[in-house]
Amino acid sequence: MFFLSFPLLPQDTFVPFKEIVLMYLEKARNIVNGQFAGIEPWQLIGSTFASTLVVVWLHGILFQSESLTSRSKKWFFKALRKMPFVGTIIQKQFNKALDDVASGLPFLKEGKGYIKALPAQGLSQPAVLEKMKEYSSMADVHWEDGKVSGTVYSGEEKLTHLLVKVYEEFAWSNPLHPDIFPGLRKMEAEVVRIACTLFNGGPDSCGAMTSGGTESILMACKAYRDLAYERGIKHPEMYVATSMACAFFFLPKKCVIFIAPKK
Numbered sequence: 001m002f003f004l005s006f007p008l009l010p011q012d013t014f015v016p017f018k019e020i021v022l023m024y025l026e027k028a029r030n031i032v033n034g035q036f037a038g039i040e041p042w043q044l045i046g047s048t049f050a051s052t053l054v055v056v057w058l059h060g061i062l063f064q065s066e067s068l069t070s071r072s073k074k075w076f077f078k079a080l081r082k083m084p085f086v087g088t089i090i091q092k093q094f095n096k097a098l099d100d101v102a103s104g105l106p107f108l109k110e111g112k113g114y115i116k117a118l119p120a121q122g123l124s125q126p127a128v129l130e131k132m133k134e135y136s137s138m139a140d141v142h143w144e145d146g147k148v149s150g151t152v153y154s155g156e157e158k159l160t161h162l163l164v165k166v167y168e169e170f171a172w173s174n175p176l177h178p179d180i181f182p183g184l185r186k187m188e189a190e191v192v193r194i195a196c197t198l199f200n201g202g203p204d205s206c207g208a209m210t211s212g213g214t215e216s217i218l219m220a221c222k223a224y225r226d227l228a229y230e231r232g233i234k235h236p237e238m239y240v241a242t243s244m245a246c247a248f249f250f251l252p253k254k255c256v257i258f259i260a261p262k263k
Contacts, residue, residue: 065235108138175209214247221251 036044062068079088108114123131144151170184178185192207199205210216221238228236240248 040065179220213251217245217247218250221248 043074063070141148144155170181173181173184175181175184175188188209191209193205196205208219210219224238225236238248238251
C-alpha cells in the first residue's frame, strides 16, 4: 500500500492568488454597478420580482408530467369546441351518442315514474317488500341463465341464503368502530391475511378492505404512487393495455398517474 504525502505550504503562498481574485471581484462589482447606475432601487426590485414571476410561470408551463405538445393539442381542440359552428356539430354528435346509450337501457313501463320525495306517511312492511319485488321484476335480462359477463358473481342459491343470514347477524354494525364491533375487525384481518397467503405474501405483507373492484384498483395504484414519491419519482407513469378496466381512467385525477394505453 502506497501513501502520497505533500509538504505543507506556507500560508503566505496563497496571498498573491487571493489578491488577484479580489481584484477581479472588484472589477466585476464595478461593472455590474455601472450597468445599474441610472436605475432607482424600486425599479430594480420591481423588475426582479416581475422576472421571477415570469420564470416561475414558464417553468410551470414547460415542466409538467404531460408533454407540452399533448397539452397544446388539448388546448387547441378545447378552443375549437367553443366556436359556435363547431360546438353545435359536436353537441349534436354528443346528443346522438347519449340517445344510443339510452336506447340500450330498459325504460319504465307506461304510467310508472320515479319517487322524488319522501311519502307523507311511512310505508308498511308489506308495502316496502312489494315495492322491492316490483323493482326486482323490472329487469328483462335474466343473469341466472349465464348470458351476462362481469355482472353477478356466483349467485348460488345456498350461498344466497347464507349471505342473507350473515347480513342479518351484522346488519347493525359499523366497521369504523372496531372497539364496539371487534368481530368485524377480526373478520377483516382474516380476509386480508387469507388474500396475502394466496399471493405468497410474507409475514410483513398487509392489505385493507375496500368497497369493490374499482376502489381496490384505486387504492393499489395510490400505494404505488406514494412509494414512487418516497423514491423521488415526481411524475410516476403506468403503462397498461387497451383492455384495462374502466377504473384506471379515474387515476389521472385521483392518483396523479399518467395512463398510457399500450397495444
